[in-house]
Amino acid sequence: MAKKTEKNNDDIGEDVRLALYRSQQEVRQLEKRAYDLFLQNLIKGTSHLCIGQEAIAAGFATAMKPGDWSFCTYRGHGHTLARGASMTGVLGELMGRECGLLAGKGGSMHLTDVEKGAMGSYAIIGAHLPIAMGAAWKAQYKKTGEVAVCFFGDGTTNIGAFHEALSMSATWKLPVVFVCENNLYMEYTSIGDVTPVEHPAADRAPAYGLPKIIVDGNDADAVYRAARTAFDLARAGGGPSLIEAKTYRHHGHSRADPGKYRPDDEVKAWMARDPIPFYRQRLLDFGVSEASITAIEEEVAAAVNVATEEAKASPPPSQDLILKDVWADGGWAWRN
Amino acid sequence: MAELTYRDAVAAGIAQEMERDEDVVFLGEDIAAAGGVFKATVGLLDKFGPERVRDTPIAEQAILGAAMGAAMTGLRPIAEIMFSDFFAVCWDIVVNEIAKTRYMTNGQINLPLVIRTANGGGLRFGAQHSQSIENWAMMIPGLKVVAPSSPADVKGLLAAAIRDPDPVIFFEHKALYPTKGEVPDGEHVEELGKAKILRDGDDLTIAALAAMVPRAVEAAERLKDEHGIECTVVDIRSLVPLDTQTLFREVSKTGRLFTVEENPRLCGWGAELSSLVSEEIFWELDAPIVRITTPHIPLPAADQLEDLTIPSVDRITDTILKSLG
Ligand SMILES: Cc1ncc(C[n+]2csc(CCOP(=O)(O)OP(=O)(O)O)c2C)c(N)n1
Numbered sequence: 001m002a003k004k005t006e007k008n009n010d011d012i013g014e015d016v017r018l019a020l021y022r023s024q025q026e027v028r029q030l031e032k033r034a035y036d037l038f039l040q041n042l043i044k045g046t047s048h049l050c051i052g053q054e055a056i057a058a059g060f061a062t063a064m065k066p067g068d069w070s071f072c073t074y075r076g077h078g079h080t081l082a083r084g085a086s087m088t089g090v091l092g093e094l095m096g097r098e099c100g101l102l103a104g105k106g107g108s109m110h111l112t113d114v115e116k117g118a119m120g121s122y123a124i125i126g127a128h129l130p131i132a133m134g135a136a137w138k139a140q141y142k143k144t145g146e147v148a149v150c151f152f153g154d155g156t157t158n159i160g161a162f163h164e165a166l167s168m169s170a171t172w173k174l175p176v177v178f179v180c181e182n183n184l185y186m187e188y189t190s191i192g193d194v195t196p197v198e199h200p201a202a203d204r205a206p207a208y209g210l211p212k213i214i215v216d217g218n219d220a221d222a223v224y225r226a227a228r229t230a231f232d233l234a235r236a237g238g239g240p241s242l243i244e245a246k247t248y249r250h251h252g253h254s255r256a257d258p259g260k261y262r263p264d265d266e267v268k269a270w271m272a273r274d275p276i277p278f279y280r281q282r283l284l285d286f287g288v289s290e291a292s293i294t295a296i297e298e299e300v301a302a303a304v305n306v307a308t309e310e311a312k313a314s315p316p317p318s319q320d321l322i323l324k325d326v327w328a329d330g331g332w333a334w335r336n
Numbered sequence: 337m338a339e340l341t342y343r344d345a346v347a348a349g350i351a352q353e354m355e356r357d358e359d360v361v362f363l364g365e366d367i368a369a370a371g372g373v374f375k376a377t378v379g380l381l382d383k384f385g386p387e388r389v390r391d392t393p394i395a396e397q398a399i400l401g402a403a404m405g406a407a408m409t410g411l412r413p414i415a416e417i418m419f420s421d422f423f424a425v426c427w428d429i430v431v432n433e434i435a436k437t438r439y440m441t442n443g444q445i446n447l448p449l450v451i452r453t454a455n456g457g458g459l460r461f462g463a464q465h466s467q468s469i470e471n472w473a474m475m476i477p478g479l480k481v482v483a484p485s486s487p488a489d490v491k492g493l494l495a496a497a498i499r500d501p502d503p504v505i506f507f508e509h510k511a512l513y514p515t516k517g518e519v520p521d522g523e524h525v526e527e528l529g530k531a532k533i534l535r536d537g538d539d540l541t542i543a544a545l546a547a548m549v550p551r552a553v554e555a556a557e558r559l560k561d562e563h564g565i566e567c568t569v570v571d572i573r574s575l576v577p578l579d580t581q582t583l584f585r586e587v588s589k590t591g592r593l594f595t596v597e598e599n600p601r602l603c604g605w606g607a608e609l610s611s612l613v614s615e616e617i618f619w620e621l622d623a624p625i626v627r628i629t630t631p632h633i634p635l636p637a638a639d640q641l642e643d644l645t646i647p648s649v650d651r652i653t654d655t656i657l658k659s660l661g
Pocket residue numbers: 075123124125152153154155156157181183185186187253
């Protein structure tokens with residue numbers, strides 16, 4: 001291991017930075033593979049890629065402890081992977097294979113890996129904010145020290161569940177961190193066109209007695225620091241945080257959307273702020289060698305290839321699963 | 337045996353379970369300091385403290401979301417939705433989240449939680465505070481649905497619901513809160529999914545639920561006293577799981593089935609019972625099944641109107657007499 005440079009010996013440190021870069025690479029390369037598999041018609045249904053938003057998933061997941069819980073949306077492949085879910089499990093689920101995280105019963109919008117603390121991907125806007133709050137209630141009541149982290153989009157700040165969850169979490173001082181990934185669009189509509197304030201999450205924070213927090217969601221260091229601060233506060237009994245992370249998705253909203261409603265210069269400006277080359281350059285500036293960066297990239301690429309082959313080789317889920325696991329006894333009986 | 341009101345049986349059931357399991361927690365609007373708008377949870381705050389018995393803001397999605405998040409991480413929450421009509425503002429959490437998550441996650445997540453709610457009419461509250469919505473809940477895969485008719489069943493079935501590893505919607509009937517009945521002393525736990533035969537008669541079978549149960553029993557008494565007609569009365573108690581075996585046995589015995597349902601007609605729970613009986617024991621029937629329901633309308637408020645709308649002892653008796661010819 002090369003000697004750590006002074007720059008890289010700060011409050012984050014080189015080991016964490018390498019982990020942040022690896023995590024971003026994993027999410028990016030896996031999402032790109034998902035896109036390719038779509039074009040090959042190996043992934044059906046819909047899919048919401050987080051390409052361009054990787055620094056948020058990486059920053060928070062890297063700052064979380066193993067017992068912490070994360071809750072995310074249908075745009076959740078990255079968040080699930082960043083908590084340590086297997087690539088084969090993620091791709092397998094997208095492809096509807098037996099090896100999928102949910103054995104094909106959930107699909108792209110519901111990735112979950114409870115063992116890793118990835119407590120689910122929720123596809124009804126706003127629903128998971130109160131659910132994440134409930135997990136935080138458990139941590140508070142049992143004094144077990146976990147933090148619940150809830151990721152959602154800018155559009156989600158306009159639905160009622162956002163208000164209900166923020167209001168009750170702040171009143172109960174629950175250890176939950178709400179993370180608004182402001183990618184400027186709710187589906188196909190610019191968030192500014194449908195929201196009365198400039199910062200859809202941060203400007204509402206004072207209504208719940210919370211500070212306004214805005215971070216650069218394309219800078220994994222900034223995200224990581226914001227996460228750490230919020231987690232420390234939550235674990236110390238200081239209650240929830242609401243963090244607005246500014247970011248941008250490189251693709252359309254979902255598989256079907258080419259994203260044509262976005263002005264060219266806006267897209268161009270944000271593509272120039274791609275979080276991954278940006279972070280790569282920081283690593284170089286901080287004295288990490290080109291060789292060790294390339295090694296990470298190649299390792300990740302190899303892992304994605306292996307996962308792709310494993311998922312492709314996996315059979316479709318057993319038909320027995322259709323009538324399994326409605327109830328905790330494993331069955332589905334509604335009558336005797 | 338002690339005599340308790342239906343209302344007090346709620347608090348007794350919750351207290352019994354909170355005493356034996358510290359993972360049982362309880363939240364809802366006005367449930368702690370105020371003891372509930374129907375006074376069904378009086379004393380729980382004093383007994384178990386504000387960490388376990390928590391007043392919430394008026395935020396039904398937050399209440400049920402909190403229950404779900406707490407359940408998936410290891411607690412056994414009881415959530416109260418003050419009036420069952422208010423399920424309409426948090427139905428997403430019930431239907432899309434609580435009911436489906438275990439299945440969608442291939443069994444990774446368990447949701448041992450209970451949602452208690454005051455259901456049904458009879459208190460002149462009008463169409464937004466009187467609905468019988470047990471059929472809404474019954475049609476959603478992934479929910480267990482229970483509706484007790486007596487104080488003993490309130491305590492025993494509520495205890496069973498709290499211990500159950502799956503989500504249970506527990507419909508208390510608001511018109512039954514002041515009614516009294518004997519409740520067994522000591523720990524009392526019933527089994528979910530078992531109907532109860534309240535009267536045994538050879539001429540016909542009446543299936544009823546919640547507040548319709550005492551009315552069905554009274555109608556049966558009148559039919560015997562005034563007409564010599566002997567009725568079997570089955571308290572369905574649990575719509576999911578549904579005790580079809582008891583139903584089939586009692587219908588086969590008499591050859592006739594009448595359902596008494598407070599829910600509006602279309603897709604009421606009796607429609608499912610009729611369908612099951614028709615499909616599986618049709619040849620045991622001596623006559624068509626008759627459903628006695630609230631008409632398919634929103635509920636009116638005034639005494640005289642509401643009384644004519646919800647199935648009454650008179651209507652049950654008259655309908656049965658007419659059908660018997
Ligand atoms: C209650 C509800 N309304 C509408 C939708 C359809 N829908 C899915 S994603 C989406 C946009 C959400 O935007 P945002 O919260 O900014 O998240 P992003 O997709 O940008 O990550 C909409 C309207 C939904 N899933 N749920």
